[in-house]
Amino acid sequence: MTSSRYVFNIVAAITLATLLAPGMALAHKVGVYAYLEDGQILGEGYFAGGGKAVNSAIEVSDGAGQKLGEYATDQEGNFSFPLPAGVTPPLKLVLKASQGHQASYEMSAEELGLSGAPASAEATAPAAATAAVAVAAAPAGAATINKEELRQVVDQALKAQLAPLTAQVAKLAGEREVSVHDIAAGIGYIIGLMGMAAWFMSRRKRD
Protein backbone atom coordinates (compact mmCIF):
# COMPACT_ATOMS: atom_id res chain seq x y z
CA MET A 1 0.00 0.00 0.00
CA THR A 2 2.87 2.36 0.77
CA SER A 3 4.11 1.83 -2.75
CA SER A 4 0.89 3.05 -4.33
CA ARG A 5 0.80 6.05 -2.03
CA TYR A 6 4.34 6.88 -3.08
CA VAL A 7 3.37 6.66 -6.74
CA PHE A 8 0.28 8.77 -6.13
CA ASN A 9 2.43 11.45 -4.48
CA ILE A 10 4.72 11.62 -7.49
CA VAL A 11 1.83 11.90 -9.95
CA ALA A 12 0.30 14.63 -7.80
CA ALA A 13 3.62 16.47 -7.64
CA ILE A 14 4.13 16.33 -11.42
CA THR A 15 0.59 17.48 -12.07
CA LEU A 16 0.87 20.33 -9.61
CA ALA A 17 4.23 21.43 -10.97
CA THR A 18 2.82 21.40 -14.49
CA LEU A 19 -0.31 23.29 -13.59
CA LEU A 20 1.66 25.92 -11.72
CA ALA A 21 4.36 26.46 -14.31
CA PRO A 22 3.38 29.78 -15.86
CA GLY A 23 3.11 30.50 -19.54
CA MET A 24 4.17 27.13 -20.75
CA ALA A 25 4.34 27.32 -24.50
CA LEU A 26 4.15 24.58 -27.05
CA ALA A 27 7.52 23.04 -27.57
CA HIS A 28 7.81 22.65 -31.25
CA LYS A 29 4.47 22.62 -32.90
CA VAL A 30 5.07 24.35 -36.17
CA GLY A 31 2.50 26.57 -37.79
CA VAL A 32 1.96 28.71 -40.85
CA TYR A 33 -0.55 31.39 -41.76
CA ALA A 34 -1.06 33.67 -44.71
CA TYR A 35 -3.29 36.49 -45.91
CA LEU A 36 -3.88 38.48 -49.07
CA GLU A 37 -2.79 42.08 -49.42
CA ASP A 38 -2.77 43.97 -52.72
CA GLY A 39 -2.45 40.89 -54.88
CA GLN A 40 0.39 39.51 -52.76
CA ILE A 41 0.13 36.53 -50.46
CA LEU A 42 1.95 37.41 -47.24
CA GLY A 43 2.56 35.03 -44.40
CA GLU A 44 4.79 33.64 -41.72
CA GLY A 45 6.07 30.26 -40.58
CA TYR A 46 6.57 29.93 -36.86
CA PHE A 47 7.13 27.55 -33.98
CA ALA A 48 4.38 27.95 -31.43
CA GLY A 49 5.92 29.53 -28.38
CA GLY A 50 8.10 32.07 -30.12
CA GLY A 51 10.61 30.87 -32.70
CA LYS A 52 10.30 31.53 -36.40
CA ALA A 53 10.63 28.91 -39.09
CA VAL A 54 13.50 30.46 -41.04
CA ASN A 55 14.70 29.34 -44.47
CA SER A 56 11.95 26.75 -44.72
CA ALA A 57 10.27 25.69 -47.92
CA ILE A 58 6.71 26.79 -48.67
CA GLU A 59 4.95 24.63 -51.22
CA VAL A 60 1.92 26.14 -52.89
CA SER A 61 -0.79 24.19 -54.65
CA ASP A 62 -4.33 25.03 -55.72
CA GLY A 63 -7.70 23.42 -55.13
CA ALA A 64 -7.23 21.07 -58.06
CA GLY A 65 -4.07 19.71 -56.44
CA GLN A 66 -1.85 21.33 -59.04
CA LYS A 67 1.49 22.54 -57.76
CA LEU A 68 1.88 26.28 -58.33
CA GLY A 69 5.35 26.89 -57.02
CA GLU A 70 7.82 26.64 -54.20
CA TYR A 71 8.95 29.56 -52.09
CA ALA A 72 10.99 29.92 -48.91
CA THR A 73 10.75 31.86 -45.68
CA ASP A 74 13.38 34.51 -44.96
CA GLN A 75 15.46 35.12 -41.83
CA GLU A 76 12.36 36.38 -39.97
CA GLY A 77 10.19 33.46 -41.04
CA ASN A 78 8.23 35.67 -43.43
CA PHE A 79 7.38 34.88 -47.01
CA SER A 80 5.48 36.55 -49.82
CA PHE A 81 4.58 35.77 -53.38
CA PRO A 82 2.11 37.14 -55.92
CA LEU A 83 -1.31 35.54 -56.04
CA PRO A 84 -1.28 33.48 -59.24
CA ALA A 85 -3.93 34.53 -61.75
CA GLY A 86 -6.92 32.30 -62.34
CA VAL A 87 -6.24 30.08 -59.35
CA THR A 88 -8.83 27.50 -58.27
CA PRO A 89 -9.57 28.02 -54.58
CA PRO A 90 -8.65 26.92 -51.99
CA LEU A 91 -4.97 27.78 -52.17
CA LYS A 92 -2.97 25.34 -50.05
CA LEU A 93 0.34 26.31 -48.46
CA VAL A 94 2.56 23.63 -46.91
CA LEU A 95 5.45 24.67 -44.70
CA LYS A 96 8.30 22.17 -44.45
CA ALA A 97 10.45 23.04 -41.45
CA SER A 98 12.86 20.06 -41.47
CA GLN A 99 13.16 17.41 -38.76
CA GLY A 100 9.79 16.05 -39.80
CA HIS A 101 7.95 19.26 -38.94
CA GLN A 102 5.25 20.23 -41.37
CA ALA A 103 2.25 22.49 -41.25
CA SER A 104 -0.30 23.61 -43.78
CA TYR A 105 -2.69 26.49 -44.22
CA GLU A 106 -5.62 26.72 -46.59
CA MET A 107 -6.83 30.01 -48.02
CA SER A 108 -10.48 29.82 -48.97
CA ALA A 109 -12.09 31.68 -51.84
CA GLU A 110 -13.19 34.44 -49.42
CA GLU A 111 -9.65 34.87 -48.09
CA LEU A 112 -8.36 35.12 -51.64
CA GLY A 113 -10.96 37.76 -52.44
CA LEU A 114 -12.39 35.61 -55.22
CA SER A 115 -15.99 35.32 -54.10
CA GLY A 116 -16.65 38.62 -52.32
CA ALA A 117 -17.04 42.06 -53.86
CA PRO A 118 -14.86 42.42 -56.94
CA ALA A 119 -11.92 44.75 -56.34
CA SER A 120 -12.61 46.89 -59.38
CA ALA A 121 -15.67 47.76 -61.40
CA GLU A 122 -14.39 46.10 -64.55
CA ALA A 123 -14.15 42.73 -62.83
CA THR A 124 -16.09 40.35 -65.00
CA ALA A 125 -16.46 37.60 -62.44
CA PRO A 126 -20.11 36.65 -61.94
CA ALA A 127 -21.29 39.15 -59.35
CA ALA A 128 -22.47 37.44 -56.20
CA ALA A 129 -25.15 38.84 -53.94
CA THR A 130 -22.47 40.39 -51.74
CA ALA A 131 -21.21 42.46 -54.63
CA ALA A 132 -24.62 43.99 -55.11
CA VAL A 133 -24.84 44.80 -51.43
CA ALA A 134 -21.41 46.45 -51.46
CA VAL A 135 -22.38 48.71 -54.34
CA ALA A 136 -25.70 49.60 -52.78
CA ALA A 137 -23.98 50.45 -49.50
CA ALA A 138 -21.85 53.13 -51.13
CA PRO A 139 -23.50 56.49 -50.51
CA ALA A 140 -24.99 57.84 -53.71
CA GLY A 141 -25.67 61.34 -52.39
CA ALA A 142 -22.21 62.86 -52.85
CA ALA A 143 -22.42 64.86 -56.03
CA THR A 144 -18.91 66.25 -56.16
CA ILE A 145 -17.17 62.92 -55.96
CA ASN A 146 -17.54 60.10 -58.37
CA LYS A 147 -19.12 57.03 -56.80
CA GLU A 148 -16.38 54.83 -58.11
CA GLU A 149 -13.64 57.08 -56.73
CA LEU A 150 -15.25 57.10 -53.32
CA ARG A 151 -15.49 53.37 -53.33
CA GLN A 152 -11.80 53.08 -54.07
CA VAL A 153 -10.84 55.52 -51.30
CA VAL A 154 -12.94 53.67 -48.75
CA ASP A 155 -11.59 50.40 -50.02
CA GLN A 156 -8.00 51.53 -49.54
CA ALA A 157 -8.59 52.98 -46.10
CA LEU A 158 -10.34 49.81 -44.98
CA LYS A 159 -7.53 47.65 -46.32
CA ALA A 160 -4.91 49.66 -44.44
CA GLN A 161 -6.91 49.50 -41.22
CA LEU A 162 -7.70 45.84 -41.47
CA ALA A 163 -4.30 44.53 -42.57
CA PRO A 164 -2.88 43.93 -39.07
CA LEU A 165 -6.18 42.47 -37.93
CA THR A 166 -6.29 40.12 -40.90
CA ALA A 167 -2.78 38.95 -40.10
CA GLN A 168 -3.70 38.34 -36.47
CA VAL A 169 -6.87 36.44 -37.28
CA ALA A 170 -5.00 34.30 -39.78
CA LYS A 171 -2.40 33.48 -37.15
CA LEU A 172 -5.02 32.66 -34.53
CA ALA A 173 -6.71 30.31 -36.97
CA GLY A 174 -3.51 28.30 -37.26
CA GLU A 175 -2.39 28.31 -33.64
CA ARG A 176 -3.74 26.59 -30.60
CA GLU A 177 -1.88 26.79 -27.32
CA VAL A 178 -1.81 23.95 -24.86
CA SER A 179 -4.10 24.73 -21.99
CA VAL A 180 -4.15 23.48 -18.42
CA HIS A 181 -7.30 21.56 -19.34
CA ASP A 182 -5.41 19.56 -21.97
CA ILE A 183 -2.76 18.54 -19.44
CA ALA A 184 -5.31 17.62 -16.80
CA ALA A 185 -7.33 15.69 -19.38
CA GLY A 186 -4.29 13.70 -20.48
CA ILE A 187 -3.34 12.72 -16.94
CA GLY A 188 -6.97 11.86 -16.27
CA TYR A 189 -7.03 9.56 -19.30
CA ILE A 190 -3.86 7.83 -18.12
CA ILE A 191 -5.30 7.24 -14.65
CA GLY A 192 -8.53 5.98 -16.21
CA LEU A 193 -6.65 3.58 -18.50
CA MET A 194 -4.68 2.34 -15.51
CA GLY A 195 -7.95 1.66 -13.69
CA MET A 196 -9.31 -0.25 -16.68
CA ALA A 197 -6.14 -2.31 -16.99
CA ALA A 198 -6.19 -3.09 -13.26
CA TRP A 199 -9.80 -4.21 -13.52
CA PHE A 200 -9.12 -6.51 -16.50
CA MET A 201 -6.07 -7.95 -14.79
CA SER A 202 -7.90 -8.66 -11.56
CA ARG A 203 -10.67 -10.44 -13.50
CA ARG A 204 -8.10 -12.51 -15.33
CA LYS A 205 -6.52 -13.50 -12.04
CA ARG A 206 -9.84 -14.51 -10.48
CA ASP A 207 -10.97 -16.67 -13.41
Added chain:
Amino acid sequence: MHISEGVLPTPTLIAGAALALAGLSLGLRKMEQERLPQVALMAAAFFVASLVNLPAGPARVHLVLNGLLGLLLGWSAFPAIFVALALQALLFSFGGLTTLGVSTFNMAFPALVVHWVCGPWARNGSNRLAVVAGFAAGVLGVALSAILVALSLLTAGEDFLGAAQLILLAHLPVMLVEGLVTAAAVVFLRRVRPAMLAWDR
Protein backbone atom coordinates in the same frame (compact mmCIF):
# COMPACT_ATOMS: atom_id res chain seq x y z
CA MET B 1 10.97 14.66 -32.60
CA HIS B 2 7.29 14.31 -33.27
CA ILE B 3 6.86 13.67 -36.97
CA SER B 4 3.99 15.63 -38.50
CA GLU B 5 1.11 14.21 -40.47
CA GLY B 6 1.76 13.82 -44.18
CA VAL B 7 5.56 13.74 -44.10
CA LEU B 8 6.26 10.01 -44.26
CA PRO B 9 5.28 7.68 -47.12
CA THR B 10 2.64 5.04 -46.45
CA PRO B 11 4.97 1.98 -46.37
CA THR B 12 6.98 3.61 -43.58
CA LEU B 13 3.80 4.32 -41.64
CA ILE B 14 2.65 0.72 -42.01
CA ALA B 15 6.05 -0.70 -41.04
CA GLY B 16 6.16 1.58 -38.00
CA ALA B 17 2.64 0.57 -36.98
CA ALA B 18 3.51 -3.13 -37.30
CA LEU B 19 6.66 -2.77 -35.18
CA ALA B 20 4.81 -0.71 -32.58
CA LEU B 21 2.01 -3.28 -32.46
CA ALA B 22 4.49 -6.09 -31.85
CA GLY B 23 6.16 -4.09 -29.07
CA LEU B 24 2.78 -3.17 -27.59
CA SER B 25 1.50 -6.73 -27.40
CA LEU B 26 4.75 -7.98 -25.85
CA GLY B 27 4.84 -5.04 -23.45
CA LEU B 28 1.26 -5.62 -22.34
CA ARG B 29 1.84 -9.35 -21.88
CA LYS B 30 4.91 -8.76 -19.74
CA MET B 31 3.24 -6.11 -17.60
CA GLU B 32 2.48 -7.28 -14.06
CA GLN B 33 -0.45 -5.97 -12.11
CA GLU B 34 1.75 -4.74 -9.26
CA ARG B 35 3.67 -2.60 -11.74
CA LEU B 36 0.59 -0.96 -13.22
CA PRO B 37 0.78 2.26 -11.17
CA GLN B 38 4.43 2.60 -12.10
CA VAL B 39 3.69 2.22 -15.81
CA ALA B 40 0.89 4.79 -15.57
CA LEU B 41 3.12 7.17 -13.63
CA MET B 42 5.85 6.99 -16.24
CA ALA B 43 3.30 7.44 -19.04
CA ALA B 44 2.12 10.60 -17.29
CA ALA B 45 5.71 11.79 -16.89
CA PHE B 46 6.44 11.19 -20.60
CA PHE B 47 3.18 12.92 -21.56
CA VAL B 48 4.02 16.02 -19.53
CA ALA B 49 7.77 16.09 -20.32
CA SER B 50 7.00 17.16 -23.89
CA LEU B 51 5.90 20.53 -22.47
CA VAL B 52 9.24 21.21 -20.79
CA ASN B 53 11.14 22.84 -23.59
CA LEU B 54 14.67 24.10 -24.02
CA PRO B 55 16.06 26.51 -26.59
CA ALA B 56 18.18 24.95 -29.33
CA GLY B 57 19.25 27.50 -31.91
CA PRO B 58 16.29 28.73 -33.93
CA ALA B 59 13.95 25.97 -32.78
CA ARG B 60 12.95 24.66 -29.39
CA VAL B 61 13.24 21.08 -28.27
CA HIS B 62 11.61 19.31 -25.36
CA LEU B 63 12.42 16.59 -22.87
CA VAL B 64 11.72 13.02 -23.96
CA LEU B 65 12.50 10.93 -20.87
CA ASN B 66 12.53 7.67 -22.83
CA GLY B 67 15.83 6.62 -21.22
CA LEU B 68 14.25 6.88 -17.78
CA LEU B 69 11.17 4.99 -18.99
CA GLY B 70 13.40 2.24 -20.34
CA LEU B 71 15.24 1.82 -17.03
CA LEU B 72 12.04 1.68 -14.99
CA LEU B 73 9.68 -0.15 -17.34
CA GLY B 74 11.58 -2.36 -19.78
CA TRP B 75 9.11 -3.77 -22.32
CA SER B 76 6.24 -1.90 -20.68
CA ALA B 77 7.76 1.30 -22.06
CA PHE B 78 5.89 0.42 -25.26
CA PRO B 79 2.33 0.75 -23.86
CA ALA B 80 3.34 3.70 -21.68
CA ILE B 81 4.87 5.64 -24.59
CA PHE B 82 2.05 4.68 -26.96
CA VAL B 83 -0.62 6.03 -24.61
CA ALA B 84 1.34 9.21 -23.91
CA LEU B 85 2.01 9.86 -27.62
CA ALA B 86 -1.63 9.27 -28.51
CA LEU B 87 -2.72 11.78 -25.89
CA GLN B 88 -0.07 14.29 -27.03
CA ALA B 89 -1.37 14.00 -30.59
CA LEU B 90 -5.01 14.35 -29.54
CA LEU B 91 -4.67 17.07 -26.91
CA PHE B 92 -1.55 19.02 -27.86
CA SER B 93 -1.54 18.39 -31.66
CA PHE B 94 2.06 17.17 -31.36
CA GLY B 95 2.79 14.80 -34.22
CA GLY B 96 -0.15 13.04 -35.79
CA LEU B 97 -2.34 9.98 -35.45
CA THR B 98 -1.05 8.33 -38.63
CA THR B 99 2.54 8.65 -37.42
CA LEU B 100 1.68 7.20 -34.01
CA GLY B 101 3.11 3.78 -34.83
CA VAL B 102 6.39 5.10 -36.21
CA SER B 103 6.80 7.53 -33.31
CA THR B 104 5.99 4.87 -30.71
CA PHE B 105 8.69 2.62 -32.12
CA ASN B 106 11.17 5.50 -32.50
CA MET B 107 10.79 6.38 -28.82
CA ALA B 108 10.15 2.99 -27.22
CA PHE B 109 12.78 0.87 -28.94
CA PRO B 110 15.63 3.06 -27.63
CA ALA B 111 14.01 2.75 -24.19
CA LEU B 112 14.27 -1.02 -24.52
CA VAL B 113 17.92 -0.80 -25.61
CA VAL B 114 18.65 1.38 -22.60
CA HIS B 115 16.90 -1.18 -20.41
CA TRP B 116 19.14 -3.95 -21.73
CA VAL B 117 22.42 -2.00 -21.85
CA CYS B 118 22.25 0.36 -18.86
CA GLY B 119 19.66 -1.41 -16.68
CA PRO B 120 21.94 -4.03 -15.09
CA TRP B 121 24.58 -1.43 -14.19
CA ALA B 122 22.04 1.01 -12.81
CA ARG B 123 20.50 -1.71 -10.63
CA ASN B 124 23.44 -3.79 -9.46
CA GLY B 125 26.55 -1.70 -10.09
CA SER B 126 28.43 0.26 -7.46
CA ASN B 127 27.08 3.69 -6.61
CA ARG B 128 29.49 5.43 -8.94
CA LEU B 129 28.78 3.01 -11.77
CA ALA B 130 25.04 3.51 -11.28
CA VAL B 131 25.41 7.27 -11.76
CA VAL B 132 27.33 6.72 -15.00
CA ALA B 133 24.76 4.16 -16.18
CA GLY B 134 21.91 6.56 -15.36
CA PHE B 135 23.56 9.41 -17.26
CA ALA B 136 24.30 7.14 -20.20
CA ALA B 137 20.68 5.95 -20.19
CA GLY B 138 19.38 9.51 -20.52
CA VAL B 139 21.80 10.39 -23.32
CA LEU B 140 21.43 7.09 -25.20
CA GLY B 141 17.63 7.15 -25.17
CA VAL B 142 17.46 10.54 -26.89
CA ALA B 143 20.39 9.89 -29.24
CA LEU B 144 18.99 6.58 -30.51
CA SER B 145 15.56 8.16 -31.00
CA ALA B 146 17.13 10.99 -33.00
CA ILE B 147 18.83 8.44 -35.25
CA LEU B 148 15.59 6.48 -35.69
CA VAL B 149 13.71 9.69 -36.57
CA ALA B 150 16.40 10.53 -39.14
CA LEU B 151 16.03 7.00 -40.55
CA SER B 152 12.26 7.52 -40.82
CA LEU B 153 12.83 10.80 -42.64
CA LEU B 154 15.25 9.04 -44.97
CA THR B 155 12.26 7.12 -46.36
CA ALA B 156 10.59 10.49 -47.01
CA GLY B 157 13.49 11.49 -49.22
CA GLU B 158 15.45 13.58 -46.71
CA ASP B 159 19.16 13.10 -46.67
CA PHE B 160 19.94 10.85 -43.69
CA LEU B 161 23.28 12.27 -42.54
CA GLY B 162 22.03 15.86 -42.76
CA ALA B 163 18.82 15.12 -40.87
CA ALA B 164 20.59 12.99 -38.24
CA GLN B 165 23.20 15.68 -37.69
CA LEU B 166 20.56 18.38 -37.39
CA ILE B 167 18.39 16.45 -34.95
CA LEU B 168 21.33 15.23 -32.83
CA LEU B 169 22.82 18.73 -32.62
CA ALA B 170 19.47 20.27 -31.70
CA HIS B 171 19.01 17.68 -28.98
CA LEU B 172 22.42 18.07 -27.32
CA PRO B 173 20.95 20.21 -24.51
CA VAL B 174 18.15 17.67 -24.09
CA MET B 175 20.64 14.81 -23.85
CA LEU B 176 22.60 16.65 -21.19
CA VAL B 177 19.51 17.47 -19.13
CA GLU B 178 18.09 13.96 -19.49
CA GLY B 179 21.41 12.42 -18.54
CA LEU B 180 21.42 14.46 -15.34
CA VAL B 181 17.72 13.82 -14.61
CA THR B 182 18.04 10.07 -15.20
CA ALA B 183 21.24 9.81 -13.13
CA ALA B 184 19.55 11.69 -10.29
CA ALA B 185 16.49 9.44 -10.55
CA VAL B 186 18.67 6.32 -10.41
CA VAL B 187 20.55 7.54 -7.33
CA PHE B 188 17.28 8.53 -5.64
CA LEU B 189 15.48 5.28 -6.43
CA ARG B 190 18.42 3.09 -5.37
CA ARG B 191 18.29 4.74 -1.97
CA VAL B 192 14.54 5.13 -1.48
CA ARG B 193 12.84 2.40 -3.49
CA PRO B 194 15.28 0.02 -5.15
CA ALA B 195 12.38 -2.29 -6.07
CA MET B 196 11.36 0.16 -8.80
CA LEU B 197 14.68 -0.44 -10.56
CA ALA B 198 15.05 -4.13 -9.82
CA TRP B 199 12.68 -5.24 -12.49
CA ASP B 200 14.29 -7.85 -14.60
CA ARG B 201 12.02 -8.15 -17.55
